[in-house]
Amino acid sequence: MPGPPCLLWLLLAVAFSGVPRAQPLAPQDFGEEEEEEAPRPPGPAVLCDYDRCRHLQVPCNELQSAGPTACLCPGLSSPALPPAPPRLGDVHVVAEDGSAEVRWCAPASPVHRYWLLLWEGGGPPQKSGPFNATVRRAELKGLKPGGAYVVCVVAANAAGESGAPGPGAGGQASEGSAGSAGAGGPALGPCGRVVVPPRPQSLVHAAVGVGAALALLSCGALVWHFCLRQRCGCPRAPPAGIGPPRSPRPAS
Ligand SMILES: *[C@@H]1O[C@H](CO)[C@@H](O)[C@H](O)[C@H]1NC(C)=O
Numbered sequence: 001m002p003g004p005p006c007l008l009w010l011l012l013a014v015a016f017s018g019v020p021r022a023q024p025l026a027p028q029d030f031g032e033e034e035e036e037e038a039p040r041p042p043g044p045a046v047l048c049d050y051d052r053c054r055h056l057q058v059p060c061n062e063l064q065s066a067g068p069t070a071c072l073c074p075g076l077s078s079p080a081l082p083p084a085p086p087r088l089g090d091v092h093v094v095a096e097d098g099s100a101e102v103r104w105c106a107p108a109s110p111v112h113r114y115w116l117l118l119w120e121g122g123g124p125p126q127k128s129g130p131f132n133a134t135v136r137r138a139e140l141k142g143l144k145p146g147g148a149y150v151v152c153v154v155a156a157n158a159a160g161e162s163g164a165p166g167p168g169a170g171g172q173a174s175e176g177s178a179g180s181a182g183a184g185g186p187a188l189g190p191c192g193r194v195v196v197p198p199r200p201q202s203l204v205h206a207a208v209g210v211g212a213a214l215a216l217l218s219c220g221a222l223v224w225h226f227c228l229r230q231r232c233g234c235p236r237a238p239p240a241g242i243g244p245p246r247s248p249r250p251a252s
Contacts, residue, residue, distance in 0.1 A: 045070075045071075045072050046069065047072050047073075047074065048067070048071035048072060049063065052105045052106040053089065053104075053106075053136060054136060055134075055137050056134045056135070056136075057134055058134060059111070059133050059134070060073035061073060061076065061110060076108055076109065076110065077107075077108060077109040077110070079157060079159065081159055082109075082156070082157065082160030082161055082162060083107050083109035083110065083156065083157050083161070083162045084108065084109050084162060085153075085162040085163060086104045086106055086111075086114065086153045086154075086155045086162065086190055087104060087105045087190065088102070088103075088104050088190055088191060088192045089102075091103075091151065091192055091194050093143070093194060093195070093196055093197070095197045095199060096199070098141065098142055098144065098145065099139055099140060099141050099142075099143060100139070100140045100143060101140075102116060102137060102138055102139070102140060102151055102153070103137040104190075106133075106136070107155055107162065109157070109162075110157050111133045111155045112133055112156055113129070113130040113131060113132060113133060113155075113156055114129060114131045114153060114154065114155050114156070115127055115128065115129030115131065115154050115156075116129055116138055116140065116151055116152070117151065117152045117153075117154060117166065118140060118150070118151050118194075119149060119166055120144075120147060120148075125166065128140065130156075140194070143196045144196065145196055145198045145199040147194075147195075147196045148193065148196075149194040149195075149196075150166060150192070150194070151191065151192055151193075152164035152165065152166060152190050152191040152192075153190050153191075164190055165189065166191065
């Protein structure tokens with residue numbers, strides 16, 4: 001007779017003993033998961049300290065590998081593709097030296113080296129450089145006073161080089177210049193115009209030359225006039241101040 005109630009009690013005891021065992025397990029599990037997940041996100045993502053127009057700027061992909069913490073180089077194109085064209089910045093002409101300082105900004109591409117191409121009129125361009133990937137400015141030398149040039153900056157990596165439209169495209173063209181400013185605005189592409197003003201010295205020389213030529217001409221005219229008069233006696237010389245009548249010219 002005591003069998004069935006004993007079994008019931010045993011079952012109840014097992015059931016109740018299992019409940020308090022299960023309850024403390026659940027919070028422990030959550031706690032362990034939180035501790036494991038906490039160190040996984042590697043802090044907020046930071047952009048690399050990179051300015052594409054800064055002279056002697058270390059390339060962004062080198063900053064990424066060199067820094068103590070990882071940083072981002074957004075929009076950097078694949079090294080398997082030729083770089084996009086750099087953007088030419090200000091060109092500062094020093095007329096007295098026949099030189100010009102050219103600045104540019106890097107494209108959002110891996111670049112190994114840059115060089116400049118300089119066109120003067122027709123014919124093949126002069127190349128200057130190459131410059132390493134950190135360089136953002138260079139000096140053009142030997143520019144002629146009063147000369148007009150087109151300069152383009154070219155970027156290259158192992159996959160190829162960026163295009164340079166050259167003077168054929170008017171020096172203002174670039175692939176991404178759809179909304180560019182008018183003719184007076186800065187060029188947005190890799191090319192720009194360099195106009196060297198004539199030297200002030202050469203303007204003075206020109207003025208002196210023109211003056212000297214005019215003086216020589218008038219002296220010559222006077223000498224010729226008096227010699228002729230002396231040689232032939234000039235009895236029919238008209239009174240001074242009255243020249244020969246001018247034939248009227250039709251107004252054009
Ligand atoms: C790159 O060129 C500049 C200017 O010539 C120079 O100062 C710099 O040390 C060069 N950098 C490297 C990494 O060669």
